[in-house]
Amino acid sequence: MENNPTSLEACVHAQLDRYFSDLDGESTGCIWQMVISAVERPMLESVLMRAGGNQSRAADMLGINRNTLRKKIEQHGLRVDAPARLPVKS
Secondary structure (H helix, E strand, C coil): CCCCCCHHHHHHHHHHHHHHHHHCCCCCCCHHHHHHHHHHHHHHHHHHHHCCCCHHHHHHHHCCCHHHHHHHHHHCCCCCCCCCCCCCCC
16 A cells, blocks of 8 residues: 555545444444445446446446446446537537
8 A cells, every 4th residue: 555545545544434433342344335335336426427428438437347337337226317418509
């Protein structure tokens, strides 16, 4: 791990520290699934928006296969609409 974490990495560390602090010694489980679920959906939404709804481009940006992206979209119940088109000037 790098000595200078990215702001996203630092944010994850801070939130996990807060989570464990809030537990106040209670045991916990399924942390992996909790963190992945919390991060994956907003990441997919943001990348899809950046890609203008183009799933092939979004998959390339994410570094995953387009079919994997489609599976993730379905798992998270995301709605992917084509971006609004600007009216054509005549």
